[in-house]
Amino acid sequence: MITIHGCYRSRALRNIWLCEELGLPFRLVQVVQAYRESAKDAAITTRSPDFLTLNPQGLIPVVEIDGLVMTESLAINLHIARTRGGELGPRDAREDALISQWTLWGATEVEPFSIQILVQLLQRKPEQRDNARLAEAIADVRRPLSMMDTMLEKSPWLVGGRFTVADINVAEVIRYALPAPEVLEAAPRVKAWLAACHARPAWKKIAAEREKEPVN
Ligand SMILES: N[C@@H](CCC(=O)N[C@@H](CS)C(=O)NCC(=O)O)C(=O)O
Structure with missing residues (x-):
């Protein structure tokens, strides 16, 4: 357990x-x-x-x-x-390497910016917002998202041509940027991929549970 x-x-x-x-x-x-x-x-x-x-x-x-x-x-x-x-999970050491790569990419190249978007837009009252920091985070997150968009030309999922833990780990860090939906405008494949992740029954179940918890 x-x-x-x-x-x-x-x-x-x-x-x-x-x-x-x-x-x-x-x-x-x-x-x-x-x-x-x-x-x-x-x-x-x-x-x-x-x-x-x-x-x-x-x-x-x-x-x-x-x-x-x-x-x-x-x-x-x-x-x-x-x-x-x-x-x-990984089928072999090669997939394990790629799953780690995407996970660490999400943690280091996306989350520092996406979490700022979430904090500034959802957790702070408008008068408490650091608008310069928000604008910088929105600008900075576009670069990794554009790289990912290019990668998704080759395959609908990040590793092994199938939905894996890499998609979960990356989808969760990208979700934090959604309060500024314009960041996905120039990354249509990322937008479609995220929608596919969020169409999964497991996501729908946990999203419904999440809604039951107070926002603040
Ligand atoms: N790098 C850690 C970050 C954990 C983290 O920041 N957790 C937040 C909630 S998402 C927290 O517990 N904050 C509580 C606090 O700051 O008191 C992880 O990915 O698990």
């Missing part, structure tokens, strides 16, 4: 998505980000002493799997994919 500490409105969603795709049973221990308004009603937050014992960084997700206590949502997904990912 896999235990996921976190909530749907967090990076734990990446791990929940993969578990749902694979039909892996998991237990969700609800932990809410301490900065959320809803944290005042939560039994456990990212600043609760017991949670800090589990992850002294005070960040979700934390996943307990195979006797390991893991942090870092993307590394967790790679571990799940390698150990029980079936066709969503």
Whole structure:
């Protein structure tokens, strides 16, 4: 059994998505980000002493799997994919390399910008926004998205010609940019690929669960 500490409105969603795709049973221990308004009603937050014992960084997700206590949502997904990912995981070392490549690309080349778009547009009130930082993030995210658009000319999915954990990991970091939909205007294949990811039954199920959690 896999235990996921976190909530749907967090990076734990990446791990929940993969578990749902694979039909892996998991237990969700609800932990809410301490900065959320809803944290005042939560039994456990990212600043609760017991949670800090589990992850002294005070960040979700934390996943307990195979006797390991893991942090870092993307590394967790790679571990799940390698150990029980079936066709969503790597078939061989070559695919493993490409899945790692796309995952690290998402984390380093996309997420720093896409998360700024989400923070500025969804988490800050208009008067608190850093508009210069927002404009810079919107400009910067276009370059990696345009590169990915070119790659998608060759195949509808990132690795092995099929939907894999690489698509989940990258889709989740690109989703953060959607509050500024204009970033996908010049990347029509990325837009279509993201729509295909979000048309999957597992995504629809978790997106519905996510809607049940308070936005702030
Ligand atoms: N690199 C980490 C980032 C984890 C992270 O930043 N988690 C956020 C929620 S998505 C968090 O727990 N924030 C709580 C806080 O700042 O108190 C990962 O991918 O797992």
